[in-house]
Amino acid sequence: MATTENQHYDVLIIGAGPIGLACGIEAQQAGKSYVIIEKGTLVNSLYNYPVFMTFFSTSERLEIGGVPFVSINPKPNRNEALEYYRRVTEKFQLNVRLFEEVLHCQKQGSAFHVQTSKASYEADNVIIATGFYDVPNLMNIPGEDLPKVIHYYKDPHYYAFSKVLVVGANNSSVDVALETFRKGAEVTMVIRGNEMGPNVKYWVRPDIENRIKEGAIKAYFESNLKEIKPHSAVITTPEGEVEIENDFVAAMTGYQPNFKFLEKLGVTLDECKVPHYNPETMESNLAGLYLAGVVCGGMDTHKWFIENSRVHAEQIMKDIKAKT
Structure with missing residues (x-):
């Protein structure tokens, strides 16, 4: 999809993993304009998993948007997950911009100004759903x-x-x-x-x-x-x-969220690299900047998974709707 300069959205979502897609679905259903920016391919982290990987979770616990996840076995594999999230994206016709990296994100006045490798955006709210797979320990x-x-x-x-x-x-x-x-x-x-x-x-x-x-x-x-x-x-x-x-x-020493990126955005981190956010609304210390998914756990990347952080999308959109 071609982009134009200075597009304005109610919500800009960074990361097109399962939780980022879930946030896009919630924004769409709330009638909010939104865009999902992803530096790699769709569900990039899952794509980079081992080819024969099997999830620990059962398929229904990986579902988003109320779309059933049907797999051959109770615990789906990587290829089934890629197919599922691709079909979810098609079903909702999600506004996803792939292979587009966020370079700068700064709040000026009431809006966030976001510069990517391909375009410029403005957004009233930004959701960080970037996961933890980019930086190895x-x-x-x-x-x-x-x-x-x-x-x-x-x-x-x-x-x-x-x-x-x-x-x-x-x-x-x-x-x-x-x-x-x-x-x-x-x-x-x-x-x-x-x-x-x-x-x-x-x-x-x-x-x-x-x-x-x-x-x-x-x-x-x-x-x-x-x-x-x-x-x-x-x-x-x-x-x-x-x-x-x-x-x-x-x-295979594990991975961690991109803490430098969070700090660059203005998110406060504690001594364990856990970002500051309101657990009820998922809003960070910076008004209008929300966190969703694994990125909320800091160095403890075993705290949040797809199955227990899907609710973040609902919490965030509830708060955005209440403010507007």
Whole structure:
């Protein structure tokens, strides 16, 4: 869709993930003019999930706009979710601008002035629904910038018959370890604690634990990655340092919201990077600027999910309607 300069909207939504789309639906149903700005593709974070990922939630808990989410199994996979949110976007004919990055957003008087990579906008209200998948948690160790180090994982075939070192003990780490192992990779895991993470999917946990127990996947518990070299990596273990050969390092150390972007907008963050907002209205410390979804949790990215933050869209629109 072509854009023109200085378009004015009642609501401008940053992020076209499930919660951003839900906010657009609520704005549309409230009779408000709106636009959804997304720097990548539709539901960009979900698109960048591993190809064979299965959600922990059941399909009905991922629904937005009252549109049924029908999946083959109770827990849908990534491709089914992409299809679902694409069809929701089509059904409501949502006003989405894709591959358009927000560069500046500043409130002047009663309106927000937003400059993107493609156009300029004005809006009475802005909703930040940018999720948390853009910024990986870095280990800050020597060699982390080597080409063989990945923080995002897509498809296991690429790592077939390679030596893969996986850092972490949660769902993303377990998925990488099991999927690459089954494509012929020699997999080693480095785990900070003495067991797998508490949030590992219950149907996957026995699989990874049995593979480790039988020795098919090597695991160093209570250990940390100290240094990454071009063809090896140094691990600190309870028994001392160990250096092992590897071709790839999958640093599945988690992700965080773009805090610099929030601060640039004028959102106040506490010591745990949790943004200031009213839990009843989701309005931030800046009047007219709202927060929705995972971005509300700060560093605790396990607090908010699609299923428990869909209500943010309703809360926000209720407040906007009450003001106008």
